[in-house]
Amino acid sequence: MVREIELKILPHERTDEDLIRRRLAAKCRVPEQQISAIQTRRRSVDARGSRPFFLIRYAVFLNETPPAEAPLLKGLRVLDETAPEAIVIGAGPAGYFAALELLEKGIRPILYDRGKTVRDRRRDLRAIQQFGEVNPHSNYCFGEGGAGTYSDGKLYTRSHKRGNIEKALRLLVEHGAKSDILVDAHPHIGSNKLPVIVANIRASIEQYGGEIHFGCQMTDLLLRDGKVEGVVINETEEKRAAAVVLATGHSARDVYYLLHRRGVRIEAKPFALGVRIERPQPLSDRIQYGQSPREAALPASSYRLACQVEGRGVFSFCMCPGGLVVPAATAPGEIVVNGMSLSRRDSPYANSGTVVAVELEDLADYQQHGVFAGVEFQRSVERAMFGAGDGSQRAPAIRLTDFSRQKPSANLAETSYIPGLFSAPLYDLLPPSIYQRLQRGVRVFGKKMKGYYTAEANVIGTESRTSSPLRIPRDGQTLMHEEVAGLFPCGEGAGYAGGIISAAMDGQNVARAVARFYD
Template sequence: MIKELELKLLPEEAANPEVIRQRAVKKSGVPAGRVKDVQQLRRSIDARGSRPFFRLRVAVYIDEQPTAEPAILERFQDVSKKEPVLIVGAGPAGYFAALELIELGLKPIVFDRGKDVRSRRRDLRGIQQFGEVNPHSNYCFGEGGAGTYSDGKLYTRSHKRGNIEKALRLLVEHGAVSDIMIDAHPHIGSNKLPQIVANIRETIRHYGGEVHFDSWVTDLILDGGKVRGVVVNDRDEYLADSVILATGHSARDIYYLLDRRGVSLEAKPFALGVRIEHPQPLIDRIQYNQSPRDEHLPASSYRLACQVDGRGVFSFCMCPGGLVVPAATAPGEIVVNGMSLSRRDSPYANSGTVVAIDMEDLEPYQNKGVFAALELQRAVEQKLFQYGDGSQRAPAQRLPDFVQGKLSADLPDSSYIPGLYPAPLHELLPSGIYTRLREAVQTFGRKMRGYYTEEANVIGTESRTSSPVRIPRNPQTYMHDDVLGLFPCGEGAGYAGGIISAAMDGQNVARAVQKWRVEV
């Protein structure tokens, strides 16, 4: 018999497996000798009271031992001689599509414009220390996609879109800690993700798939409304009757390629704003009512949202104990993002704070048609770069100065390695974006006493929240209605918003490819 129970434990108790077992046995009402095992099913932090504690859901095995499920990878077989499916992009959508295809008996051939996950580090160093942006290898492009060198957050609200447990299990089978299976807000960390991503690549190759780096897909091979393959690096042709587009939210060239080829696109809502960085001990004090925080508690986080003049303003991609990093994908841009290591032990906390883009923001770009939002995004990024000194130093203000619309005399310390400089973000950002951010951060300060402080840096610009363009697809077939065999996928196509949702979309699309092949 298996009995599921809820436990409420102090941080030091939740860190002790023996205490968890004792509490579970006691609450079960069963003699200790009959309890064969206690396993954690779910773990979350409740910090609403004066002292934070953990809520655990556990399974108590009474008179029986737990049985382990077979590894997913045990179902894989060699596909080197099977029918090929071309995948454009080696991010979570592309790699999880590849794994699913292998399980289904098809051969994935993956192309990524960037480098493998280890070689990519040299280009990250180039942008961090020297301001050199490689347009094919950066924080967004390269093996693992934008998520590899990020916080590695695995939380998703897309529970109806796929099998979350399967995606998490595959990560564990490739080296992630098993805690991600039970944490309410799991994450891996940018120091752990590269090896996991490399392990996935080796799995794909071990079972007969292919992964090609420095392979920029520059054209589609189309024939009478059907896809026949892709052109790589303006030179090499690869043929197949199925192509999965999983290029991520910053591959602007793909949108323009599709437009040139007469493949329909749609404008898509996105959000734009800034990244706000606080000292982590300040956030801990606000959220946990303690500083320093208990050694058994993780760095605290927050989620904030409000409406200002009919528009949503919200925190995005919050990185506790994290770093602000340069995320430009082309020379002449300033884009910032956040990341954390697995221990989340940086003395800083940062979060995107963004405003939903509406038609009034896009009026100057209406002549760009479906690319109006993309051109707004690009224009803001370039404007902030042009205001600076030609490096990746980012413009910033102290939070109260941002609200009051005045240039900061100096700035607090920051995790941002290229460096910050005082700049009038209140003038550089579009007026509708700035005025709503100004109002929202004051509202957030009332919700979180201490949030509104001179110790916080407002850094521009957080602009890659999601793709401003969608590649439409049929909701039943996952295929583009204009091109037979073309399967838009993941965040770049407009159907995901993070590592796990992109991974699940990749799995769904792979199954759709296999189903379509059977039917035709």
Template sequence: MRKELHLVLRPEEAYDEPIFHQLVAGKAGFASSEELVIRQVRRSIDARSRQVKVNVTVEVFAGEPPPARINAGKTYPNVRNSDPLIIVGAGPAGLFAALRAIELGVKPIVLERGKDVRSRRRDLAALNRRHLVDPDSNYCFGEGGAGTYSDGKLYTRSKKRGDIRRVMEILVSHGAKEDILVDAHPHIGTNKLPALVENLREQILQAGGEIHFETKVVDLILAGDRIQGVVTQAGARVLGMGVILATGHSARDIFYLLARNKVYLEAKPFALGVRIEHDQQLIDRIQYHCPIDRGRFLPPASYSLVQQTVLDGKQRGVFSFCMCPGGFIVPAATAPGEIVVNGMSPSRRDGKFANSGMVVAVELEDLNGYRQHGPLAAMVFQQEVEQAAWAAAGKSQAAPAQRLIDFVQKKESSELLKTSYQPGLTSSDLHAVLPEFIAKRLALALPGMDQKMKGYVTNEAQLIGVESRTSSPVRIPRDKESLEHPQIQRLYPCGEGAGYAGGIVSAAMDGERCAERLISKYSRPRLA
């Protein structure tokens, strides 16, 4: 027999396993002699009042074993000799497109400009310690894409774009903890993601798919209005029934390549700003209303902030982005001569600092001075800001930084705080580094955010620039239903780089959808 309970618990009741099981067993109402299996279905923290509560949905089984959460024994067909499909990019969109292609009986050939996850680590170490940027192997490029070295957040609002549960189950079957099926805001952690990505790779290879690392695409093979394949930097011509373009939001050379081939593109609004770094204990105290620390039962606190600003008669949102509790800030540049910062967290989120992007919406009307660049206008603007940050901070990967109140008051910081950012910081006037409308809107928004999180605006926090890779500044258009490019047949723009996703799960779902649509139209196997 199965019962489902909806409980509102104190943190110590929800997260102390013996206490939790005893409490649930008492509320389930079964006879004390029966053996029970207790399994959480959903869990979320409610910190809106001074007494933090945990909402838990739990299922209790008495006298019968519970069904498996996932189909762990799923098998993939051997597609070694099947028709090939080309996937450019081995991030979440590309890897999940490859797995879905295999399920549908098609052989994926994945071309990745970067290295496998293990080899990639050496280049990341060189970036952090010696400030050496490898344009093909960094925090954005390489196996797993930018998602591999990230917080591993799995929360998405893209519920109409695919099957979220399916993606989660695939992640669990390849190494993620089952907790991601339960938590309202699940995450995996940057320390756990590389092994999971390796498992996805092995699944693709075992089924007869191909993955080629250090294989950069430099041209398209076009026959009129149809794409037949791609050309690699080594001169190889790779042909297939179609091309799924899943290159991520930082592959500027791909945007230039498409423009050179007169493939239709569009400039796209995005957001740009800084990373804000606080002591995690301060964020815990604010969010959990605790005078000292959160205690051992609550996870490190996160936050989400948004503030509307009006400048020169134009309203723009300023908002937190990719908040990383207990995390660290990393150098995410993809070329020498630029500064880009991003945030990530390990699975336990047990670092000293909390960091979050704090960014300003950039609309196309804000970029009138870049109109000559056509659909690449926002991308050129983004690149120029990154280059200005590099120059301001001494032409290394040491990032420009300023204490928070000093920034609001337009006062250069005489001394900076300790930081999680390994390449180091350089005290700078961020008003001189950022575009004027970005800096002004940040300075306008921050005091209002302090009204929502008392104590958030403090000189014991600092701004680190620049956070510029929030989303793609270019959209590769596609038909709303078929997902095919409206001009080039058999070309399927996909994921974050094409402007249609915003994280690991949404990119994975988009990869699956693109594979399904392409194969349905040009191979027509029976959909599994």
């Protein structure tokens, strides 16, 4: 017999297995000896009261052994060159999870990515961090594992209806992630662990017959009579297949321009843009847990805030407690920031994107760019941030209270951002529609969360790549482009995902759609 029991566990009790067993036995009203196994099913932190605690749901096995779970990939047939092939462009979460699913369906994925392997990518990340040099094919967004590899690795998603979250998480565990991610309410991997997991996924794809080619940029599509016949790689090599999965992420602006040039319909869609706000982690812990330093067992605290200002959402996004702010530009001449953290989340800083929703009607000044109005709006802000600086990846910043009062900061708070910050009037550099809403938004947040509105926080420009400003429209049933047979827009760049797990699930869904198309 198996009983599901939920316990409130104080932080210092969390590793006390005897105590937990005793409490579970008491709740089940059985002697402890009858408990043959205990499994954690769900774990979250409740910090609403005066003392934070863990809420943990256990499966208690009484005189019964838990069933062993079969690995998801083991037993797959290794495909050879006689198997049908599909081209996958992009080795991000969408592309890699599509490739794994294609293998399950007996289709050989032939994958191309413009960037480098996780290992070789590191050198280019160092060049951005230390010398301000941005390689347009290898950076925080491009290369093996896509934007997901050197990301924060938060795996929380609200996209429950979009696919099988558990399968995506189990595949990550099979490739080296801790099994904690299967039970934590807010699972997290960390950017020090992700590269190994991504490399293990590559090994699986190759082991079961897939191919992965790096340094291979898709520069054109082979189109004929309303269908795709393949792609052109690096302007020279034609690669043919009846299905092309386009999983190039939302920073590959060249891909959108290519589609438009080739008459493949794309659509403008709403997105969000703003800043990243960084503050000392102990300050966040004091606000959230009422304690600093926090008890060792408690995770670095995070928060999530949202309000409406003049008809637009202002919200915090992609919180990285115990994290670092990183330069996420994909081309020289722009400043884009994002956040990540290591698995222990032990840096002394907490950062979070704070952005404003941008609707299509907010882009009147960019109408001359047609469908690209949103892209050009993003680009103009990223360039303004770069133009205010010294030509490096140093980012413009201002103390939060000065930001709101429109007053230059004489100096800045300490930061985790390695290229460095310089004091700049972000209230002038941001478009007025964004600045004014952020200005009011952060004051509202200060009322919702005492201690939020503080001079100890830096506001850093700019968080411009939260979501795609374009959609590559696809049919809801076939998941193919509405007008191009065989072309499968996929993941965040296609506008059908936002985040690692939703992109991974979209990859799986698209792979199943490719299998149906081949059938």
